Amino acid sequence: MATNRSRRLRKKLCVDEFQELGFELTLNYKEGVDPEAASAFFDRFIEEAVEGNGLGFIGSEEYGFVCLGKRGSVTAEQRSQVEAWLQKGHAEVAAFTVSQLLDVWYPENSVNA
Helix, strand or coil: CCCCCCHHHHHHHCCHHHCCEEEEEEEEECCCCCHHHHHHHHHHHHHHHHHHHCEEEEECCCEEEEEECCCCCCCHHHHHHHHHHHHCCCCCEEEEEECCCEECCCCCCCCCC
16 A cells, blocks of 8 residues: 555544543453352443543453544553552452553554654
8 A cells, every 4th residue: 555645534533632541451260150249340441440541442341452542543641540459469360461552443553653
């Protein structure tokens, strides 16, 4: 594809100055956790950590992608707030991983400065 794209096309493709960022999240629950307790934890996570920071979540209770709830990019501060919420020590979670910021539409592309 051509690299000399019009502003309108760059916006439609979400590239260059219109790149949108998000991050991957993996949750590992403790062995033997009641499914209802895990579900209640996940509901709290979505309400407090994700929606509370103006973000959206795509995925399941174990793995997903966090992006902005509207058009745009997740900031490093928002990513840190989600990670801090998870670090508070929740009885249901054994471990979690939060990736660095990634391009939402083209994860193989590097993040623009």
